[in-house]
Each structure stands twice: as C-alpha cells, then as structure tokens.
Amino acid sequence: MKLDDLLKNTGEWLRGSGPDSDVVVSTRIRLARNLADFPFSNRASPLQKGEIESLLRDRLLRIDNGTRFSYLQVHSLNHLDRQFLVERQLISREHAASEGQRGVAIEPQESRSIMINEEDHLRLQVLRSGLALEEAWQDIDRLDDLIEQRVNYAFSEEFGYLTACPTNVGTGMRASVMLHLPALQMTRQLEKVFRALQKINLAVRGLYGEGTRASGDFYQISNQVTLGRSEADILREIREVIPQIIDYERKARATLLKESRPTILDRVYRAYGTLRSATLMTSDETIDLLSCVRLGINLHLIEDLTIPAVNELFLLTQPAHLQKMQGTVMEPEERNAARANFLRLRLNRN
Amino acid sequence: MKLDDLLKNTGEWLRGSGPDSDVVVSTRIRLARNLADFPFSNRASPLQKGEIESLLRDRLLRIDNGTRFSYLQVHSLNHLDRQFLVERQLISREHAASEGQRGVAIEPQESRSIMINEEDHLRLQVLRSGLALEEAWQDIDRLDDLIEQRVNYAFSEEFGYLTACPTNVGTGMRASVMLHLPALQMTRQLEKVFRALQKINLAVRGLYGEGTRASGDFYQISNQVTLGRSEADILREIREVIPQIIDYERKARATLLKESRPTILDRVYRAYGTLRSATLMTSDETIDLLSCVRLGINLHLIEDLTIPAVNELFLLTQPAHLQKMQGTVMEPEERNAARANFLRLRLNRN
Numbered sequence: 184m185k186l187d188d189l190l191k192n193t194g195e196w197l198r199g200s201g202p203d204s205d206v207v208v209s210t211r212i213r214l215a216r217n218l219a220d221f222p223f224s225n226r227a228s229p230l231q232k233g234e235i236e237s238l239l240r241d242r243l244l245r246i247d248n249g250t251r252f253s254y255l256q257v258h259s260l261n262h263l264d265r266q267f268l269v270e271r272q273l274i275s276r277e278h279a280a281s282e283g284q285r286g287v288a289i290e291p292q293e294s295r296s297i298m299i300n301e302e303d304h305l306r307l308q309v310l311r312s313g314l315a316l317e318e319a320w321q322d323i324d325r326l327d328d329l330i331e332q333r334v335n336y337a338f339s340e341e342f343g344y345l346t347a348c349p350t351n352v353g354t355g356m357r358a359s360v361m362l363h364l365p366a367l368q369m370t371r372q373l374e375k376v377f378r379a380l381q382k383i384n385l386a387v388r389g390l391y392g393e394g395t396r397a398s399g400d401f402y403q404i405s406n407q408v409t410l411g412r413s414e415a416d417i418l419r420e421i422r423e424v425i426p427q428i429i430d431y432e433r434k435a436r437a438t439l440l441k442e443s444r445p446t447i448l449d450r451v452y453r454a455y456g457t458l459r460s461a462t463l464m465t466s467d468e469t470i471d472l473l474s475c476v477r478l479g480i481n482l483h484l485i486e487d488l489t490i491p492a493v494n495e496l497f498l499l500t501q502p503a504h505l506q507k508m509q510g511t512v513m514e515p516e517e518r519n520a521a522r523a524n525f526l527r528l529r530l531n532r533n
Numbered sequence: 534m535k536l537d538d539l540l541k542n543t544g545e546w547l548r549g550s551g552p553d554s555d556v557v558v559s560t561r562i563r564l565a566r567n568l569a570d571f572p573f574s575n576r577a578s579p580l581q582k583g584e585i586e587s588l589l590r591d592r593l594l595r596i597d598n599g600t601r602f603s604y605l606q607v608h609s610l611n612h613l614d615r616q617f618l619v620e621r622q623l624i625s626r627e628h629a630a631s632e633g634q635r636g637v638a639i640e641p642q643e644s645r646s647i648m649i650n651e652e653d654h655l656r657l658q659v660l661r662s663g664l665a666l667e668e669a670w671q672d673i674d675r676l677d678d679l680i681e682q683r684v685n686y687a688f689s690e691e692f693g694y695l696t697a698c699p700t701n702v703g704t705g706m707r708a709s710v711m712l713h714l715p716a717l718q719m720t721r722q723l724e725k726v727f728r729a730l731q732k733i734n735l736a737v738r739g740l741y742g743e744g745t746r747a748s749g750d751f752y753q754i755s756n757q758v759t760l761g762r763s764e765a766d767i768l769r770e771i772r773e774v775i776p777q778i779i780d781y782e783r784k785a786r787a788t789l790l791k792e793s794r795p796t797i798l799d800r801v802y803r804a805y806g807t808l809r810s811a812t813l814m815t816s817d818e819t820i821d822l823l824s825c826v827r828l829g830i831n832l833h834l835i836e837d838l839t840i841p842a843v844n845e846l847f848l849l850t851q852p853a854h855l856q857k858m859q860g861t862v863m864e865p866e867e868r869n870a871a872r873a874n875f876l877r878l879r880l881n882r883n
Contacts, residue, residue: 445870449813460806462797520795 194293201313359405366435376458399474544643545586551663709755749824
C-alpha cells in the first residue's frame with residue numbers, strides 16, 4: 184500500500200453509521216502488548232528497536248484475517264504523512280513524534296491497525312462506527328489471538344499483560360467511546376455528567392485524546408483501570424453507563440427543540456451558511472460549525488446532508504488531509520483558504 | 534394618499550444611484566421656517582397649533598411644483614405608522630413622539646417633504662441620492678419660495694429666519710450628507726477624519742441622527758452653524774470637505790483590497806452568507822451585515838446584487854416596515870424571525 188491510497192477513501196468506521204450514531208461517533212478498543220524476549224521500547228537500544236520492528240512487521244504481514252495488513256515504516260515518513268496518519272487516528276501523536284525504527288500495520292478498511300514500537304511493542308486498535316463495544320471487543324480479541332500464535336507476549340500470571348507504563352498493566356486494554364454531546368453542552372449539563380463518570384473511574388477527554396480541548400462538543404469516554412479487572416468487567420461498566428449519557432443527550436436535544444426551536448434553528452442554519460460562504464476557515468472553527476450542522480441533521484433541521492458526509496468533512500478538513508489533497512505543503516493562512524474553498528465546493532454542490 | 538401606498542415603493546433618493554454613491558448614500562437639506570403671526574409651536578396653545586396646522590396644510594396642498602403634495606395628519610396616525618414615517622426619514626423621531634395637531638406633506642417620489650408643527654412651524658426637507666448638494670439646494674430654495682409666496686415667514690433683517698431654537702436662527706438650514714465609511718472604520722482612520730471635521734465646525738452623527746450609535750459605518754456630516762453665514766457659504770464648506778473624505782475612503786478601500794483581500798473577501802462573503810442563512814436577525818445585525826455586503830458590492834467582490842437593492846433592504850428590514858409589510862404588529866422576537874425570513878427570500882432568489 185502507498186500511504187496516498189488512503190486518501191481515496193475514509194475509514195469504514197467513519198463512513199458507516201453504526202448503532203446510536205446520532206450521539207456515538209465511534210467505538211475504539213486498543214490493547215497494549217509487548218514481546219517477552221525484548222526490553223520495552225523505551226529501554227531498548229536502537230538496534231533492539233530495529234529487531235523488534237523487523238520481527239513484528241514480518242509476523243503481522245503473514246496474518247490473513249480475511250483481509251491482510253498493509254505496513255508503513257513511520258520513521259521513514261515525512262512530517263506531513265505522519266500527521267496525516269494521526270488525523271486518521273491510525274497512529275498516536277506520540278508515535279508520530281517519537282524517534283527510532285517504528286511502524287504501523289493497517290487493514291484496508293482502516294478498522295484495524297497496529298502500531299509497532301509506540302510506548303509498547305504492539306498497540307492493537309479496532310475502530311467501529313457508533314456504539315459497538317461488543318463487536319469491537321470480539322474483533323480485537325481475535326486479532327490478539329492471531330498475533331499471539333506468532334509471537335511470545337510478555338505476560339505474568341499474577342499481573343496479566345506487562346506494559347511499559349504501569350497504568351496499562353493487566354488487560355492492557357483501553358476501551359473508549361466518542362460521543363457528540365452538543366445539547367448537554369448547550370443546556371450546561373456536561374459538568375454533572377462528567378462528575379458522575381469520574382466517580383466510576385471513567386476518563387473524559389476532548390476530541391483528540393489527552394491534552395486537547397474538547398472541540399465541537401466531542402468527548403471520549405474511556406476506562407482508567409486496567410489491572411485487577413477482566414476485560415468483560417471493564418466493558419460491562421462502560422456499556423452500562425453510555426446508554427444513560429446517550430439518553431441524557433437525546434432528552435436535552437428534545438428539550439432544546441421544544442423550548443428553543445427558533446434559536447437552535449438559527450444557530451444551525453448560520454453554521455451551515457457560514458461553512459458554505461466563508462473564504463477563510465480555521466480548523467477549530469470548522470469543527471465547531473460542523474458540530475452544529477451535525478446536531479442540525481440529527482434534529483432533522485437540515486435535510487440535504489447526511490451524518491457520514493459530515494463525518495467525512497471533519498476528517499478531510501484537517502491540516503494534513505488538506506495538504507495531501509492539494510498535493511503540497513501549505514502555510515496556515517493558505518490552509519485556511521483551501522479549507523474554506525473545499526467546504527464551499529462540497530456544501531454548495533447539492 | 535394613503536400612508537400604505539408608500540409601501541409599494543421606496544423613495545426615489547434610495548432607488549437611484551446619484552453621484553459618488555459608492556461612498557455617499559444621500560444628500561439632505563432642511564430649512565426651518567416659522568410663521569410671523571403665531572407663537573413658535575412649543576409656545577403655541579393647542580388651539581393655535583391647530584390653526585397653524587390647518588393654515589399650512591391648506592397652503593401646501595395648493596402648491597403645484599410639477600407634482601403635488603400628499604398630506605398626513607401625524608397626530609391621527611397610530612404608533613406603527615408614525616414609526617414607519619420615521620424609518621423612511623419623512624418625519625423626525627421628535628415629530629413622531631410629540632403632542633398636538635401636526636402633520637407632514639410628502640411628494641410622491643418622497644424627495645420633498647415638509648413637517649408642520651415640529652420644533653418649528655415648517656421644516657422643509659429635500660433628499661437626493663448620492664452627493665448632490667447643489668441640486669438639493671436649488672430644489673429646496675425653489676420650494677421655499679413657493680411657500681413664501683403663500684405665507685408670512687418670521688424673518689429679521691438682523692438675524693435672518695427666526696426659529697424656535699437659537700441654533701437654527703439665520704439660514705435655518707441644515708445640510709447633511711450620509712456617508713458609508715466602512716474602510717476608514719476598518720483601517721482605524723475615522724477618528725482622524727472626524728477630528729478634522731469638528732475643527733471646521735461640521736458635525737458627525739450616526740445613521741439616524743442625534744442619539745443613535747453609528748450603525749453599519751454610516752455617518753451623517755452636517756453644518757453646525759446657521760447664523761452669520763450665507764447658505765452658499767455653508768454649502769461651499771461642506772462641498773469642499775466631502776470629496777476629501779470620499780477620497781480617503783476610496784483609498785482605504787483600495788489599500789484593504791491590495792493588502793488584505795483574502796480577509797475582506799471572507800468578511801464580505803460571511804456577511805452575505807449569514808444574511809441568506811439566519812432564521813433570526815435583529816435590526817442592528819442586519820445593518821452591520823448589509824453594510825459589509827454594500828462594501829463588497831462596491832469592491833466588486835459581490836456581483837449578483839446592486840447598491841439600490843441593498844439600500845432597499847436597509848429600509849425594508851426596519852421594524853415598522855416589516856410590520857407594515859406583514860400587516861400586523863409583532864413583538865421583537867417575531868420581528869427577528871420575519872426579518873430573517875424576508876432577507877432569506879430576497880437574497881436567495883437570484
């Protein structure tokens with residue numbers, strides 16, 4: 184696979200519209216795994232990191248999971264291409280920025296991917312559209328088995344899977360659900376919901392994981408604890424609480440429509456109008472306006488756009504995607520013009 | 534004439550596009566006159582005010598100035614109709630709000646009008662599109678003569694025309710030019726221009742005269758002094774300074790286009806887009822957005838709208854006009870919805 188082939192499509196998890204996709208954008212599970220016979224990546228010498236990468240690349244490329252993995256050596260990609268993979272959620276920011284031999288294996292639909300030599304030797308990821316914790320779990324569990332048949336995982340009978348950072352020891356699992364909560368935001372109920380989540384040890388983060396502000400009212404809910412609980416227990420906990428949040432958000436939307444329909448309609452139409460009119464547009468503003476349009480579609484206030492189309496716009500208007508589409512590196516100001524132009528073309532062709 | 538007939542058109546001075554109309558919206562001259570045989574309106578008894586009104590109405594309706602005046606008794610109009618006349622600049626806010634028998638004579642094109650029993654017994658007004666001080670002066674001077682043939686003006690050889698307020702004594706003339714100065718505003722040069730104007734005793738006011746903030750970067754420049762100078766002198770002073778301001782504004786526009794074209798384009802298109810999209814819109818926001826669109830047309834950034842069309846929207850989106858068009862009294866929130874709806878219909882039909 185050439186990296187540029189990814190440009191032709193968006194990941195299946197974004198194109199699809201899974202269960203409860205009016206509120207739940209996507210479900211993601213990742214597993215942290217390490218090889219027993221090597222030091223953790225942060226302790227490994229450059230030579231050892233090279234060996235780890237070669238070995239795992241070789242093993243992963245042999246796996247036939249219905250489809251086969253493509254493989255990219257992240258260390259030989261330029262800055263733009265790494266950023267592009269970050270925007271697609273195929274690698275982490277840390278993986279893009281770190282040093283040494285490392286890679287990523289990606290299935291054609293982009294639902295499954297595996298980072299090599301990130302914080303751990305292996306970081307398996309499964310992404311699904313909508314709320315699909317069970318399906319994602321079965322999928323990643325099968326993938327984990329396929330890999331385990333080919334390598335020797337670092338595993339302790341006492342602790343479970345061993346990981347570079349103690350916070351991942353045990354299951355090595357982080358399950359997260361990305362929620363779109365504009366109505367809870369508008370009705371100022373988010374704080375309340377988040378406090379309840381923290382009490383049961385679930386973490387809440389903005390759109391792009393730690394250290395990023397919550398753009399466009401997108402929030403990732405994930406487990407904090409990996410040790411002393413089974414995967415099934417952790418997933419059950421999340422599965423129990425998410426429907427409540429979905430319910431709160433839907434009720435808040437219904438209340439908004441009932442009590443402030445003119446205001447919401449105005450807000451939605453202005454956002455849509457601005458996306459179709461502006462000739463300069465930052466990433467942040469795009470996310471905020473698309474968030475508002477996404478709400479508008481879900482409230483049936485906008486009829487000529489679909490959720491998958493909006494999801495795609497979120498993806499394609501990111502800086503690296505814009506530059507890849509244009510085939511050139513651009514300064515922020517140029518990107519703002521290109522982004523606005525792209526949005527105008529996409530949204531005015533109806 | 535029925536007042537509602539005015540709704541069918543806008544004043545000729547708004548529809549036309551007079552000299553320098555990229556910067557100068559309109560020229561207005563008014564003359565304050567009083568009858569020698571009656572106390573000033575503020576000193577007159579209700580009975581005397583009635584006599585003044587009857588006498589002047591009778592005299593004005595006899596004048597044949599090519600066209601003939603229609604006449605409305607302002608005291609018998611309801612609040613909405615008075616507000617409607619204020620918005621059309623046919624009567625002043627004070628005339629709408631005051632007490633007692635009073636009226637307004639209006640020529641069909643709305644270029645000439647005369648208030649009866651405002652601060653003075655007579656307030657003659659001529660309105661012209663663009664910069665047209667000379668034409669407006671000749672027009673109002675002729676009208677003044679026609680009236681003087683029929684009534685006995687209060688005139689002193691020493692002071693000139695006598696008026697209720699000393700600031701109008703002498704010529705009784707106020708000449709004003711309404712300028713659209715968005716580029717001077719954006720480039721922060723307005724203060725400088727205004728200070729220069731004040732030095733030569735010209736007053737600067739926002740869109741709707743005294744006590745109103747400068748909405749949409751519209752400014753009225755007018756003479757302060759009426760005493761001790763001839764009409765010709767006063768007009769010459771204004772005529773000398775206005776072309777300089779026009780020149781400053783045009784240079785500022787050229788600079789903006791040259792140095793910040795992308796920013797200006799974005800601002801103009803966003804304004805246009807918002808006017809076409811919003812479903813709630815206040816008067817103030819409408820004025821600001823239309824001001825931006827007006828600039829966009831003059832900079833040839835918007836090609837599918839004309840200045841007269843935008844001038845008309847300024848007029849028709851005002852509260853009383855909206856209510857007259859809808860044929861019903863509306864609360865502010867209802868007006869905001871009706872205004873947005875009207876703008877969407879008008880601006881999306883291209």
